[in-house]
Each structure stands twice: as structure tokens, then as C-alpha cells.
Amino acid sequence: MSHIIAASTSIDLTKRLRLASEDRLTVIRPDQVPATPGQLLAMFDEDVEVTTLVLDVTDGQVDRDRALEFSRRLDSQANPLAVLLVSDQPDTLALTAMRARVQDIVPVGIGIEDLRVTLRAAEEVAGRRSGRSAVADDSAFGRVITVASPKGGVGKTTVATNIAASLAEKSPQGTVIVDLDVQFGDVAAALDLEPTYTLGDVATTAVPDLIGLKALLTQHPSGLQVVAGVRSPAEADRIDPRLVGELLQVLRREFRYVVVDSAPGMSEETLTALDHTTDLVLVTTLDVPGIRGLRKELDLLEELGLPPHTRHIVINMFDRTGGISVTDAEATLKHNADIVLPRSPRVARSTNQGTPLVSLHPRDKVSQDLQSLVSRFAPLASRRGRRGTSRIWSKP
Template sequence: MNAPFLLVGRSVEFELRLRELLGARLSTVPGAFVTFGADAVAEQVEGSPKAVLLGPVLNFDETHALAETLTERHPGLAVVVVREQRSDLEDWVDELRLHAVVSPLASDDELKEVLGGVARWLVTNELAAADDFRPVRHSVDATSAFEEYIAEVEPETAPETEPESGARAEDDGELESSADTEGDSIGVDGVDASESIEEPEPAAPEWEFPPLDAARPTEAIAVVAPKGGQGKTTIAINLAAGLAKAAPNSVVLVDADLQFGDITAALDLAPEGTIVDATSEVAADELILKTTLTHHKGDFFVVASAPSPELGDRIAPQALGRLIEQLRGIFRYVVIDTTPGLGEHSLVVLEHVTDAVFVSNLGVPALRALRTELELLRTLGLLPVNRRVVVNQTEKNAGLTVKDAEQIIGAPVDVDVPRSTAVLLASNKGVPLLDDDPRDPAARALRALVTRIAPEAADTRTRRRR
């Protein structure tokens, strides 16, 4: 589903508020792109948004250029300016083709009122379909109050006040806007509020969450590397895919690389919910948490990475630990792809897991870094009892052998994964290597890692005759 609302602004705080309100209905373009011009912003827009919010912290020229460029590329696009009540607001409304103006200090109810009115106006004027604003499965906003407002608000509750400053949008059938005092939202006229957006019955998923076996403890497995570029994400993906063959729909893969997680890109997924939603306070409810998950056709689930490094950094370490414990109450296996190094979030992950897979390539700097990492975790008392060491991307002419790696690390190597072009090909296809080319040597090594953790996942297929 394309997000119907687009935000272009420079306030992280307002973006977080709006994301809490709209969830998957919101896409954003960071304000940094505004510096390079309106065309640069337009190139970042995905899909066909129905309404764009411009601001806060955009000047008149930037807002004018963005409104002109975006409405030219997306005919019928509603334009909402996010701006405090100021003396020049009337000039903005007179010179720009605006549909509404709202203050960044407006309350959540006022934001709902304005955006709900914009949504109804777009549907009433056949500039958008009702389906564009309906909640989506696997999205935390499926239970938000936003769609309830659209569906339940009565015509008389829509604001009918005129702007004190006389500021109005151009009267050519577009929505009119009104401005109140600072901190208030801008009202919306010209909308038939009686025409609510009806919500469809959610389609029954083809999968279900299997009940946990009380006799078998759940396992949480962290995939850890001291440096980036070691193939940690590839191993996490294939570990989840391999475990799912033994426990279908009982495996969840968490992208806890909070700044640059790319699991959804490597699996060609379009998630509606992210780890930002999964670690929010409302996701403490298990039913809501389940709506933030994305189901993969390989019979496992994914908690997608944060939409931006800024949002990822805002996730509290304690919230990440709580998420792991929640998921262990739902799934047989929880696989966590961590941020490289031993930052605060990675340390919290290691506090809440039963197993860890440590990954390094065959380079001396990476191997020494891994040794240091293991020693530090042992000193902190955070080294899991169940741990495996994987040397990735090995090759014969590297100048080092696996035995050499063991001496440098100071620990035995459990699995060495040979370098293979099949890994890159599978990633470019958006498919786990275990599914794309199971006979590749790298795939066989990864399958060996899976069976070390879950012996029941051993491949029992009979060999083909020569």
C-alpha cells in the first residue's frame, strides 16, 4: 500500500508525533533534501501520496517551490502547511494553493480533525479512494484512533470557524483553511463529513501463530560482529529461514541494526510496521505487537528496521530488551541481527538472549576485533553459554587458514562459510540463499550452522541418484 500522507519538514519531534498518529499511512522525506531543491525532494517520493504536509521549519520560498513541484507531479495532491500562527500567515494562504494549515503545536485530536477532514474531502471529490486510507494488516495503526475519527466524526463536529486573519485557500473547489491561536490546529471546511470511510473486513491470513510447546524452552539468538561488512545480516537471514523449515511460523527475525538495518531490502519486503512500532508503549499489548510484524513467504516473521537512523537512535535499550522477551513468549526461535560493535543496544540484546553467533571474516583486523569482543563480554559476564563462532567468506588463497583464525580468536571455529557469488545473487533477488541455491557450498555451511542450533532442522531429503 502506498502511504497516502507525505511529510516534508525539519522537525524530528513533529515527525515522531505524526508517525504515532498515522503509522503506515505516513511516508517522509527528510528536510535535508530541501537544501538541494524541490526536484530533489520529489525524486525521493515513493508511490502516489494523496496529501502532503510541508513543514515545520520551512520558509516561504521552500514551501512554495515544494507545493508547486509536488502538485505538478501528483495532480490532485492536497497541500497542508505546518506552521505556527504568525503575522505573515495570511500572505502564505493567499499566495499558495493550500488546502489546510495546522500548527506544529496542535494537539493530537486537532491533528486528527484536520487530517481526517483532508482525507474525507479527497474521497468526496474523487481525488482518492476510500481504500487509500484504510488500515492495513500487520500495521500498528490498524487499531489507532485515526480511522475511528474518520468513520465516527459527525458533520457538526467539523470546525466551521472562519480565520481571524482572513486567510483562506483559493476558492476553486479546493478545501478552505482557517487559523486559530498558536498551538491550535487549522480547521477544514468544504468537507462532507457524513461520508465516512468504511473499513473492510480484514482478510484472514493464510498462516497462523502456532502455540508454543510448554515442554520446550524458547530460544533467542543474537547474531553479532565487531565490525560491519562481515556478512552478519546474511547469516541472520539464512538462520531464520533454516529454522523456519523445522518450525514454520514459529520463527521471528528482528532487524536490531537500528541505524542501517537492511533485512527488508535483502528479503524484498515492503513492511507496514517497523521496530519503532514494535518497541512503542502501545505494542506492550501482544495483539498490537503482532500487527507490527511482516510475514515472509518462507514461513517466518520479520520485525523491520527503523525507517531512519534518527528514529532508530530514539529507541530506548530497555524497550529493545522488552521486545525480545515479548517475542520469546510468542515464537519458538527469535533471531536478532544486531548493530556492529558493542553499543548499548547490542549489550542489552546479549542480556536477553540464550545463544549468540559471532561472525568475522578471515582478515586479521576483524579476527583480532572479535577476540577483543569475546574477552570484553566475558569480563562483563554477558558472554552467552551457547555460542558459535562463524568465519565467513573464507577462501583458499587468503593467506590464512581456519586454524590460524582459531589461534587469533582464541576460540574454536564452529562453521566456516566459503566465499560464493551465490550469496550476492540471492541477496539481489531478495531470497535467502538456503532457498535460492541450497546446493551451493555456502548454503551447506549455513545449513550446518542451523542444525547446530536446532538438530531437528537437518535436511532429510534423499540424495538424487547420479
């Protein structure tokens, strides 16, 4: 059975951890935390499957820099541990912690239910890294295709809804799209839907089980199921980002394809989605800020050491007047573009009409290119080692 280690002298915290972990907890003193994960694991019998280390970095507990250094030394192959930090300043620590491969930062006053969700998510990640948990067997679960970009307005929602519509043609009952642009998501508008329930109803206190969840989905006439974005930015505050991972996990048990649309940049929800993603579709336009932003995002993805996923780069709204060639962009990105979509009035019109282009004009060259991208999302069993496929290029 998996085991959790906590370094803290706080009786209150360790009591909550014990309850949340159902007694699968060993508490050590802050000064007992060794320098490396390997040394920590050596402190326990081989048959104790340590999955999670909780380091209390509040004042007088584990030294913050030491905790970060420990986490930085994690080697997902040799010691697939998830490290959680308990902090009274989670916001100021977020970026450094992410870079040091910390799985999550827990506010010091966290309640038992939230702690339980966080521990479960951490164990799942550790299990996936080690290949131990059932989650490691991706083939039993649906693909999670996340569409992201550092910049806004580059066509993420357009690409995500077209991918989802195209997948729904192949698998009408097996495709769901989740709008994780929690503040300004417009997937429902792009599909001309008036949702009764939104993400604000799904990811607030606890993710419902599958049956409850299905009642909260909005069905598109094509069969595509939709977890719509919130109705107002204020409603977004109700969403608990930690539940987003749980939501995706529940959905991928039921659906063959889970398509995720995201907000620009690396929001907490996007980072959580990346932990569950099998295919990452990165969208950019062909301009200097867009390409530079994407380069930085690719670097950040490397630094974060997220579980591997296949990456697909989409250059959108291409026209020849911009002065940057696709080859220039590829040189900056150090990555080939997988698909180049031209700026097309038909795309803009399809958005305004609330019907994805692939449904409205399936023979359009842009639709066909989007469908070729979709065909790359082959069944999971055969997805590994497919890098190096050629670029799909739509001429404007």
C-alpha cells in the same frame, strides 16, 4: 516477593522508585552501603528476596568508585543481585560500569514508567542468575539466536536471514527475525519485504502485548515473521533501547526461534539482546582487523559476565589468497571456528535478489553448511553441554 534496595537521600528519587516498584522498596543511607554484596544481604531477613540494588551516584550520594567496587564483587552464584546506578552523567560512566557488571545506568530524572521497565528488567536478570524466576526455565521459552560481529560488512545480515529462513522451514509459524541494527538495518531488503511497521513503531513508548505486537510484524511468504529495521536513521532515535529486552522477552514467549540481527560492535541494543540470548553467532572475515576485533569482543563478553550462552564462530568470505589460515585465526581467538563459509558469488546474488541462499539454492554447499549450523540450535532442553562439536567447513 522480590525486593529492591535503594541507597539515596533524594526524596524525589526514592518516591519515584517506590511508585515504580509498587512499594517493594527499602531505602538506606549512602553511608550504609557495605563493602560487599554478601554484607548487604546479611542486613536483611533470609525470607526477604533482594533482587535489585539501586545506588544513587550523583554528587553527595554514594561514592562512584565505591559503588563500582561493590558491583565488581558481585558473585552471580552467591549473591545474584542486579545493581543499577542513578547518575547525572550516564554516558561517561557507561563503559566502566559495564565492566563492573552494573546492570544499567539510570538518568537521574528518569520517569516512573521508564523506571518500572528498568526495574523489571533488572529483576528478571537477577532472577535468571539465581535460578529463581520463571525465566530461568529456558525450556518454556524460545531460543534467541543473536548474530553479532565487531566489524561491519562481514556477513551478519546474510547469516542471520539465512538462519531465520532455514528455521522457518522447520517451524514456519514459530520463527521471527528482529532487526536490531537500529540505524542501518537491512533485514527487510535481504528478504525483499516492504514493511508497514518497523522497530520504530514497536519499541518507542512501551512494547505492546502479544496481540498488538503481532499486528506490527511483517510476514514473509515463507511464514517467517519480521520485526523490520527503521526506515531512516532519524527514526532510530525514537527507539528506546530499554524496551528491546522487553520486546525479546515477549517474542520468546510466543516463538520457538527468535533470530536477532545486530549492528557492528556492541551497541546498547546488542548488549540488551545478549542478556536474552541462548545462542550467540559471532561472524568474522579472515583478516587481521576482523580476527583481532573478534578476540577483543570475546574478551569483553568474558568481562561482562553475561548469562551463559552457546557461542558459534562463523568465518565468512573465506578464500585461500588472504594469507591467514583458519588455524592461525583459531589460535588468536583461542576458540575453534564452527563454520567456514567461502566467498561465493551466489551469496552476493541472493542478497541482491532478496532471497536467502538456503531458499534459493538449498543444495549449494554454503546453504548446506548454514543448515548444519542451524541444526545445532537443538531444542533447549538438550542444549547444555554441547560444546566441542566439530567444525563445518565449506571448501571454496
